Amino acid sequence: MATSVSALTRIRSARLAGMTFTDYGFYVLCGTAIVLLATQAVLDPRTFFQVLDFGIADGAIYALVALGYTMVYGIIELINFAHGDIFTLSAVIGSAILGFFTVSENTFSLTEFVTLLLVFPVVMLMIGGINVTIERVAYRPLRNAPRLAPLITAIGMSFIVEGVMYLWHGSAIIHFPDLLPHGPGFQTYIGGVFFTFKDIFVIVAAVILVSLLAVFINASKLGKAMRATAQDRDAAQLMGIDINRTISATFFIGAVLAAAGGIIYGLYFNNLDYHLGFSVGLIAFTAAVFGGIGNIPGAALGGLLIGLVKAFSDNYVGSRWTHIIVFSILIAVLVFRPTGLLGMRVPEK
């Protein structure tokens, strides 16, 4: 056993033209994927670009959820299992608020536009507040507890949020008003590929939100405090940063992005149930790890890639294999790139 392990280490660190064996493995993996997809693109460009379109829209939503996972993990090293359910809760609250207005799903007039403009900030603020409360109640008291204790309260919180939605709507499918302009006037064929207004909306909204986040993290004082806290909590505290406030802000922003993602999901797919957050959260968390957990551009990239992988595998392999393919790719990427696609190699403490 011992000899085989050391042999493995030797193989891993062996270098050829400046790259390690694992780097080659990673590039071979990427190369194979590109060749396979390129073949499909040449054989049937129409299907290929259609799937690409759907995959990007789907991936944009995963990216928004993944950002919350990665930010929370980056700052307190907690896998926030409740995050996926926060995402679902925002869609449920959004649909409830829209229920107060007499919106029409068939025409897009000023009323619909105003309600849309209204529902986004209201739900984002509410969900942000809820997530900050969750952090205050369930995670902060356990900050110095054994590492797995907050993980269990996160699982408990996930059950609580799901339980609230179950109490509210039961296991029935919840309809989210189809508010975005749709129908013959808002869809078009470009080169045989079917585009709808909704696809464009999802992608543009996600790009705007992610850019705002990037500006906030890199340019604002609070963003700087977040980066400092993520790097070294004690040192940040010594520099006069209010750790509790910074962590609360992280939870708030993560929830705001998830809330936007939830409403966009509702507007795009129109149907959800109380249990949706479980699977979306699992995939989004995978996306965060894929990009390198704790790394914000990584989460956005990871979400996009997972969306694409899902769409391509649904279409070319069959949807019942999608789960297997997504997680196999995840394991393979981590074997060859142990810190994710964009993750840094941190020295061991």
Added chain:
Amino acid sequence: MSNRVAAPPRSLFARLRLRERIRDRDTAIYGLLLLVALVFPAISLYTSDGSTYLIAVAGHAGTYVLLAIGLNVVVGFAGLLDLGYAAFFAIGAYTYALFASQQLLASPIHHAYHFPFWLMMFVGLIIAASAGAILGFPTLRLRGDYLAIVTLGFGEIVPQVFQNFDQWTGGINAIGGIDQPTLPAWVTGPWAGADSISIVAPFSFSFDPIAYYVLIFILVSVAIVLVNNLQRSRLGRAWMAIREDEVAAAAMGINTVTTKLLAFGIGASFSGFAGAYYGASFGLVSPDDFLFIVSITVLVMIVLGGMGSIPGVIVGAITVYFILNWFLPLLPPAVQSLASSIGLGSLNARSGDWPGLGNETQNVTLLLFGLILVSMMLVRPQGLFPSRVREQELKHATGQEDEAAIEQAHA
């Protein structure tokens, strides 16, 4: 707080007393558990008029105890977070189900195998352990939570694979008609409905809850002895060294990869064991029995019980199983009868939007379970019965932090 800073270093005598306390509490819990395990079947038979339902439930709880003991080796001893433990459970269960039923007759090899349970239990163990080693070999050099994600991914893949290769495993239709274990001889008596105590030979378990209860009791006892010895062995100490500080452990000459691999393999082997038992006792194995929620439940059991402490995780497993499968399902009828006995019986009826008290209680069970988890964790973050060694370490660590805070305040 200043007292603690000024406290003299612990004398040898104090350490000795500490060791005595460790032994005392754990022995007490083991003794209590043994007593309950032995008396429980008699009491439940007597009080429920010969119904073996509760014994069957207890037998199933035993499966989870076995799983918790195994996961404790990986998470509690070696400190590797495993979020896909149910995968190894599934591998054990399917190994037994495939080779002890008619299932493979319909598969491309057209031949049904019927290996005995006692053999397949160990085959399941070996296959689950090898699966753990195969998964661990390329991935165990990953740091901390990346490993957790790999195991999570593995836990998602395995049930899906069993579901998708339906030619072999029957897919979503599950594998039924799994062979029952047989013994050359067994004792029967009034508890099994016979007139007098006598010996039956040969004996088939044929879903007899009492026989399964005895079997799981023996399996759990063997597992407890095994892990206790493992914990005290050279390997167990190496696991704890890796858990506390991997770099320091490697510097002391511990081969971290092999040690972690062994933790993974040994942890998985317990669930392979449990899987074979599960397949036999239910006679049905379906991919839905091994979803992510099973891994999470077992993790909750060991963290709640007190990671790293064997009696702790056993109590944790029994507590969580009891809450999930006895307390929460029985709550709605209990609430209903309570309401009628205190004169609020009108609440039980359904009216308008109100679904009736019973149904409403049913609807809040998920919420309630979450609340129980969160509040238990907030009250006892270290678990119900934490390992004394770890408790001391944690106390020591926070003590140091307090000192640092004091220094900070002075500066």
